[in-house]
Amino acid sequence: MHLDTTTNSGTSNGQTTTLRQWLAVLAVAVSAFAFVTAEFLPVGLLPQIAHDLGVSPGVAGLMVTTPGVMAAIFAPTLLVGAGRMDRRYVFLLLTAVLFVSNVVCAMAPGLITMLVGRALLGAALGGFWTLATAAAPRLVQGNDAAKATAIILTGVTFATVIGVPLGIFIASFASWRLSFAATAGLVAVALIAQALLVPRLPSASALRLQDFRALLARPHARLSMVMVAFAFGAHFSTYTYIAPLLEQDFSLNAITLLLLGFGIIGFFSNALMSMIVAKHLVKSVGAMIVLLLAAIMSMLLLGHSHIGETAAMLIWGIAFGALPLCFSVWIQSGTADYPEAGSAMFVSIIQVAIATGSAVGGAIVDHAGVETDFMLGAVLAVLGLVTLHRVTALARSGMAMAAKPSLD
Structure with missing residues (x-):
């Protein structure tokens, strides 16, 4: 059984x-x-930033919630406002905003300024991911679309392998502010790479609000977005507060190594999944959500066990290393006739899940403890599996409308 993953591409001539x-x-x-x-x-610097800014870890979690809210808003509205503007120039503009965001965060004297910087990140983030997932098939020949998407999403796993642990490492001998400054330097490199290598990406037609309404009219598309929301909500309601949980049993250096292991195994998971996801999409999504649930439950049941928590982090890395790719291919397949609208909805629902999950998780951490927050994450993962079962049953029954993925 698998989902057809054919996507529209500007270069599908073989x-x-x-x-x-x-x-x-x-x-x-x-x-x-x-x-x-x-x-x-x-995420890795939450305790240090919260201490320096004089706020609780739950309030400091607004640094994750704020960009999520902004990204959810800007994912659809930015591209509607961009009209037929060449997507290459939109890429460059959004990356420049990201640079400014990191400079503001590095210099923030208090929480309000920090949240302004994080809001700028969110505004750029929503538009970037909408463009990145929609543009991937246009950058290569049609039969390489899934591989191009996997390579772009490898940037996600490399960030967890290198970027986030490196930020923690820098903070361990300098300060978290230098971590943001170093990230600004990384963004400058990315901006130069885009300017030199990304070709013109003219838009044949402007994204319209009617495109979103057309997709939301499809039961398969609606349920798919709900499934994505539950899975990402399960991850970010818990992973945002992984440092406060791990620091009960591990040193800062040990936490850095755990997050490094999380990222490394996630990288290999993404690479291996790119080889099979097109042929076994339903099974791939189901397996990764099950692993996510297993990791969250293991953190609860094996708490204060170094071996148990280490194993749980590695299982978690396998799951989250592959889930963004699995869901991206799923959404590309189901919205092939509205690629930018589908991508914008996908990014928005992820950011809503990030914002809601981190906000609710923060409130739970502050008032009921981090273990209770992980119980919420487990419930959301179970709901993700239930929704996956429902959406695949809908596809089998033939009730989904045109352009849905087809099961065989």
Whole structure:
């Protein structure tokens, strides 16, 4: 059983993808690395930032919630406002905003200024991911679309492998402010790579609000977005507060190594999944959500066990290393006739899940403890599995409308 993952591409003539085209994909992947490093940098630095800014860890979690809210708003509205503007220039503009965001965060004297910087990140982030997932098939020949998407999403796993742990390492001998400054330097490199390598990406037609209404009219599309929301909500309601949980049993250096292991195994998970996801999409999504649930439950049941928590982090890395790719291919497949609208909805629902999950998780951590927060994450993961079962049953029954993925 698998989902058909054919997507629209601007270069689907069967020719071989050129080196120049792959370099363009790599440039976008470097940008993805920069965006994700900036987005999740506060996760590993939450206790230090909260202490320096004089707020609780739950309130400091607003550094994750704020960009999530902004990204959810800007993912659809930015591209509607951009009209037919060449997507290459939109990429460059958004990356420049990311640079400013990190400079503001590095210099923030208090929480309000920090949240302004994080809001700028969110505004850029929503538009970037909408463009990145929609543009991937346009940068290469049609038969390389899934591989191009996987390479761009490798930027996500590289950020967890290198970016976030490196930020923690820098903070361990200097300060968290230097971590944000170093991230700004990374963004500058990404901006140069985009300017040199990404080709013109003219938009044949402007994104319209009617496109979103057309997709939301499809039961399959609606349920798919709910499934994504539950899975990402399960991850970010818990992973945002992983440092306060781990610091009960591990030193800062040990936490850095755990997050490094999380990222490394996530990188290999993403690479291996890119080889099979097109043929076994339903099974791939189901397996990764099950692993996510297993990791969260293990953190609860094996708490204060170094071996148990280490194993749980590695299982978690396998799950989250592959989930963004699995869901991206799923959404590309189901919205092939509205690629930018589908991508914008996908990014928005992820950011809503990040914002809501981190906000609710923060409130629970402050008032009921981090273990209770992980119980919420487990419940959300179970709901994700239930929704996956429902959406695949809908596809089998033939009730989904045109352009849905087809099961065989």
